[in-house]
Amino acid sequence: VQKIQSLTTNIGVVYSGMGPDSRVLVRKSRKQAQQYYGLYKEPIPVTQLVRETAAVMQEFTQSGGVRPFGVSLLVAGYDDNGPQLYQVDPSGSYFSWKASAMGKNVSNAKTFLEKRYTDDMELDDAVHTAILTLKEGFEGQISSKNIEIGIIGTDKIFRVLTPAEVDDYLAEVE
Amino acid sequence: MSFVQYNGSALVAMTGKNCFAVASNRHLGVQHQTVATDFQRVFKIHEKLYIGLAGSASDVQTLHELLDNRHKFYQLQQERDMKPEAFANIVSQILYKKKSAPYVCQPVIAGLGDDDKPFICTMDSFGAKKLAKDFVVAGTASKSLYGACEAMYKSDMEPDELLETVSQALQASVGRDCLSGWSGLVFLVTPTEVRETILNFGAGGGPAAPVALAASGGAAAKKKKEEA
Numbered sequence: 001v002q003k004i005q006s007l008t009t010n011i012g013v014v015y016s017g018m019g020p021d022s023r024v025l026v027r028k029s030r031k032q033a034q035q036y037y038g039l040y041k042e043p044i045p046v047t048q049l050v051r052e053t054a055a056v057m058q059e060f061t062q063s064g065g066v067r068p069f070g071v072s073l074l075v076a077g078y079d080d081n082g083p084q085l086y087q088v089d090p091s092g093s094y095f096s097w098k099a100s101a102m103g104k105n106v107s108n109a110k111t112f113l114e115k116r117y118t119d120d121m122e123l124d125d126a127v128h129t130a131i132l133t134l135k136e137g138f139e140g141q142i143s144s145k146n147i148e149i150g151i152i153g154t155d156k157i158f159r160v161l162t163p164a165e166v167d168d169y170l171a172e173v174e
Numbered sequence: 175m176s177f178v179q180y181n182g183s184a185l186v187a188m189t190g191k192n193c194f195a196v197a198s199n200r201h202l203g204v205q206h207q208t209v210a211t212d213f214q215r216v217f218k219i220h221e222k223l224y225i226g227l228a229g230s231a232s233d234v235q236t237l238h239e240l241l242d243n244r245h246k247f248y249q250l251q252q253e254r255d256m257k258p259e260a261f262a263n264i265v266s267q268i269l270y271k272k273k274s275a276p277y278v279c280q281p282v283i284a285g286l287g288d289d290d291k292p293f294i295c296t297m298d299s300f301g302a303k304k305l306a307k308d309f310v311v312a313g314t315a316s317k318s319l320y321g322a323c324e325a326m327y328k329s330d331m332e333p334d335e336l337l338e339t340v341s342q343a344l345q346a347s348v349g350r351d352c353l354s355g356w357s358g359l360v361f362l363v364t365p366t367e368v369r370e371t372i373l374n375f376g377a378g379g380g381p382a383a384p385v386a387l388a389a390s391g392g393a394a395a396k397k398k399k400e401e402a
Contacts (some may be wrong), residue, residue, distance in 0.1 A: 039267055040260040046250060 004150040004160050008033045011046055011077035012150045012158035016103035017090075018070035025069060029053045046077035050086045050094050058092025072102050078156045099129075105137025112136055123153050124169075127161075131173050144170060175205055178299075182353030183215060183228040184315035186323060186344055187284040189292040189308060190336035193364040196224050196284040196294075197344045197373075199315070201356035202231055207297040211356040213295040217298070217400040219245050220255040221368070223285035225265070228313035229299065230278040237279050241265060258285030262303060269301035275293055276300060280312040315354045318347035337362045341373050347377065 005015045007029045015022035032052045036044040053073070061068045073088040087102065088094045101109035114158040118130050127149060135142050144166035152158040161169075182203045187196040202213035210237045216226040217238045225241065227234040244264065248256050256264075262283045269277060276299045296305045298311040304310060308327050311319035322343040331339060340360055348355040358373035 039264055040256075041263040042257065042260050045252065 002148060002160060004148045006150075006158045006160075007049060007075070008043060008158075010079060010152065010154060010156045010158055011049060011075065013073055013075045014148075015071040015073050016148065017072055022071045022073070023105075025053060025056065025071065025073065028056055029147060038145075043079065045079045045081070046084045046086065047081075049077070050075050050088060054088050054092045054094045056087060056092075057090060061091060063088065074102065076150065076152060077158070078152045078154070083152065092127060101133060108136055109133050113138075120147045123151060127169050128152065128172060131169055135173070142170065175250075177230045179314050179353060180205060181229070181231040181234075182351075183217065183313035183350055184319060184344060184348045184351065184354040185226040185228045185280075185312040185336070185356075186206060186252060186340060186347075187226065187282045187294045187296075187310050188323065188327065188331075188336060188343075189284075189294055191270050192292065193288070193291045193333045193362065194284045194286065194292040194294060195322075195340040195360055195362045196226050196282060197340045197360040198228075199348050199354040199356060199358050200372075201345070201354055202295075203353060206254075210355065214358060214359065218251075218322060218361075221259060222290075222363065223256065223258055223261055223283075224363065225261075226282040226284075226312070228280045228282065228283055228316075233277040233279040237268075237277055237281070239320040240268065244268075258283060258287050261285065262293075262295050262297075264295055264391050265305050266301035269297065272298055273336050275344060281308055281310050284310075284363070286363065302304060303317045315347045315351035318350045320341065322346045333362055333364050334359050337369065337371065341371070345373065345375050 003025050004012060006012045007026065013026060025084055029049060033044045036048065057069050060066045068090040070090065072090065075086045075088060075114065077084055085097045085100065086094050086099050088099055099113045101113060112133050116132065130149065134147060145164035149161045149166055150158060151161060182201055184199040187194060196216050198215040200212050201208060202210035213231065215228065215234055216224055218224055219242065227237055245256055265281055265283065278299055280296060280298060282296045287293045294310050295303050295305045295311050306324060308329065309323040311323060326343050327337050341358065344358045355375060357375055360371045360373060362369040362371065
């Protein structure tokens, strides 16, 4: 059971908040992505999928008998417009980010990212920075057993790193 | 007479070197009677995508408006033009949705895709796509068109040669089809320009009134348009 999940082959998502709520959204988003493909025979652009997911979340803030989703999502993908990162909130508003954080210790993490992030980072540097950011507010010992890392490169394939790969990156950090 | 033949049409799309041409006849009939000689069957979806529609004229017009609308919506949502392959797929989906009461229409889609590679396809009224690298045909004159295109087509033609070939193929074919003819309309599309040409079929491919047509300046009227 993973926290980071893929929505399409080239778009992945992670959440902060209530796990069960995120599962509903993941399921809906995957369906929407497939419907798009069925209609156009081309992979859904990241912005489109984010927009549709956000629309679902907004719906639940205005319909009767339901409550808003208790999650914020970070959607990462690679399409014709290059790599993209979006944050989607329970209200249904979404933001495009170059680097972002959410959940516990978010303010410290964002400050850390502002200092550390550069436009011309390589993927490895980005993973390294992400681990450092995570470590800032981490309780206990960070290891491949208690963190997950998802990446997407120029190959446009989203995947979650194996524990062995995570260990390699962690070794660099130490 | 079935609705497929009710109005009469001839459509052809051909690929060339980084360009394509899509041509149609301009005759509109009601069974044996000619009702119009300037009926438009080929429509622009965007600068690099055209669709020709053969079959029932009312369905031609309805589908054109529907697809035009659909593409405008896509443009607003996605801030880009539809790729020809995506457009072909959506036309197919729209047609199949109405399988129980179909549009009596056979589309011919032609466009320039990624890297300006020409894309053409046709489909039946249910949306079954027929992709081709060289040419696609539709309409009451399709059988003749197949023959003419097969004989005249060469791969990687330059725009001028392609225009000539498409025009000759269309003219030869409608000459043998009593339900289509009365001058042709060709769109020749390259990455930088669109050439719209009206073909005067005269004695060969149209009714015997060449004098009247020539006098009204009906010989190939060329309109060059620079791509924005």
